Amino acid sequence: MGKMNWFCEEQTPGLKLCFKYRELLHSEETPYQKIEVYDTEEYGRILLLDGKVMLTEKDGFIYHEMLVHPAMGYLKKREKVVIIGGGDGGCLKEVLKYPVKEVYVVEIDRRVVEVSKKYLPFLASSFDDPRVKVFYEDGYRWLKEREDKFDLVIVDSTDPVGPAEILFSDEFLRVVSEKSFLYVTQSESPFLHVDFLRDFLKRVKKYFPYPLVYLAWIPTYPSGMWSFVMGRKRDTDIPDSPPPGLRYYTPRLFEASRVLPVFVWKRLYSP
Amino acid sequence: MGKMNWFCEEQTPGLKLCFKYRELLHSEETPYQKIEVYDTEEYGRILLLDGKVMLTEKDGFIYHEMLVHPAMGYLKKREKVVIIGGGDGGCLKEVLKYPVKEVYVVEIDRRVVEVSKKYLPFLASSFDDPRVKVFYEDGYRWLKEREDKFDLVIVDSTDPVGPAEILFSDEFLRVVSEKSFLYVTQSESPFLHVDFLRDFLKRVKKYFPYPLVYLAWIPTYPSGMWSFVMGRKRDTDIPDSPPPGLRYYTPRLFEASRVLPVFVWKRLYSP
Structure with missing residues (x-):
């Protein structure tokens, strides 16, 4: 299994959705935005732009x-x-x-x-x-x-x-x-x-x-x-x-x- | 405003939904379950049974x-x-x-x-x-x-x-x-x-x-x-x-x- 961590998207100022992940596969700052890809337990791979979930493999x-x-x-x-x-x-x-x-x-x-x-x-x-x-x-x-x-x-x-x-x-x-x-x-x-x-x-x-x-x-x-x-x-x-x-x-x-x-x-x- | 804290519901083993709250209004263990009521920023009052959201004032x-x-x-x-x-x-x-x-x-x-x-x-x-x-x-x-x-x-x-x-x-x-x-x-x-x-x-x-x-x-x-x-x-x-x-x-x-x-x-x- 390896160790598991969590990352959270702050969906609104009062609400966060947090995903358990196996690995942060990629993270970079481009001139336009921050791009991240996580490999999560529940939703498979997730693409985030500026910390917001763009898509997941599952939904x-x-x-x-x-x-x-x-x-x-x-x-x-x-x-x-x-x-x-x-x-x-x-x-x-x-x-x-x-x-x-x-x-x-x-x-x-x-x-x-x-x-x-x-x-x-x-x-x-x-x-x-x-x-x-x-x-x-x-x-x-x-x-x-x-x-x-x-x-x-x-x-x-x-x-x-x-x-x-x-x-x-x-x-x-x-x-x-x-x-x-x-x-x-x-x-x-x-x-x-x-x-x-x-x-x-x-x-x-x-x-x-x-x-x-x-x-x-x-x-x-x-x-x-x-x-x-x-x-x-x-x-x-x-x-x-x-x-x-x-x-x-x-x-x-x-x-x-x-x-x-x-x-x-x-x-x-x-x- | 006072200080703000967060509580999370573990919705599935790989997913948590977290609410910013003003106050834990009530918490008790009954013979059947744990009852909690939080006053949250985004969803108003929330009733939880055994850590699961039963209802919120907003939705x-x-x-x-x-x-x-x-x-x-x-x-x-x-x-x-x-x-x-x-x-x-x-x-x-x-x-x-x-x-x-x-x-x-x-x-x-x-x-x-x-x-x-x-x-x-x-x-x-x-x-x-x-x-x-x-x-x-x-x-x-x-x-x-x-x-x-x-x-x-x-x-x-x-x-x-x-x-x-x-x-x-x-x-x-x-x-x-x-x-x-x-x-x-x-x-x-x-x-x-x-x-x-x-x-x-x-x-x-x-x-x-x-x-x-x-x-x-x-x-x-x-x-x-x-x-x-x-x-x-x-x-x-x-x-x-x-x-x-x-x-x-x-x-x-x-x-x-x-x-x-x-x-x-x-x-x-x-x-």
Whole structure:
């Protein structure tokens, strides 16, 4: 067994989630953030950025499937998909389950991709697919400067502070809406950050008149209750059947994930 | 502010959830268990039994509403309801929102009720309602020895180990099915304990041929993803409108809460 230690994520000022771990596999400070990879007893390998859990080997599939498949299911044309952030390759892996032509991953921090290739190969091997093009750039600037259009923009980002703050701004949403019909992002915990979600949803609606909010259980994110916002320029049909082999998502589950608990619904939609 | 300390619940051998607290309000060992009440920064007052979080002031409403309202919504006749466990009064408070005639609370540990009355009056004041009769007895034995029948049996218990183990057994389910048409219980985390849930569901089905499994987010329970099992002797209509003022439950949310993620569905229903 060897000796066991614990590390904790301070999820909020009054709450910590602590994991027993076998080994700290990697730790470095990049110009953008601190990257750490732990090998834990309960959740397998865990990637942290600035001390926040980004994904775990055990429950990461929930986040990746729920970020990717609802929007992919709505697409009639699946030629060009953009992922902003997502340097671990988990969302990319889900996108590549469809017959897409090209996927652009725009990750600001090259080291996230390199570290993930080394320690999270079950996700990051998706970067070897010939349909993938990686850009190590600021996502907002990259998107603004592209001349072409895309079928979907997925934002797989950290919390809306520091480098990711821009990805939840008006300027960014305007640029996304000029380049794509459909857009999806994680949008924090509706249990802990419902005011953020309400304000963000209002901003999304200015550029995508038919936004959807939906929820998923993500055990290792603060409160376990997580939200996503999908921006749509027009109303869409029910999503298509997903590829086989998924472990969380079905179109029916997606419909269910849009039925919000009263306390969330009231904060988002009552005057 | 005063000085702040932390206490942790060991949710699984590899995972701890830690709360910053202002004060340990109460701690005692009874013949049945250790009872503690903390005043925390993030979740308000928290009741722990044997070191496990039973409820918090901030998110307890989710558990109480989801345990009570789906089953109450199915009842045509709401005269006599039994709560086994539930010494904190949270479920009782929800049941009393309906025009029931009598509610029997069968709590094995008198001290849970007394401590809750002192430290959780926002829940435990429900014991003052004249429709309530409290018995400090073993729930299984109490139910077995009653001659009369009930409209609903609610089991609001701790984990299925120690004193609560009997409440998930065949003998207990048989007795419940002799006394009531409808039955509901919490049934652990489908993320962490899906095999327990599968085996338990099979047992329930022997006595209640139309069982339902449904889920809720409970941020302070292990993994945040929690399950409930409702036992029904025959198929029922959609539940009635709940009383006003609820913060989580709606009949539509209940329908949604029955759509299970693929990994849960497969473990419960595939051969």
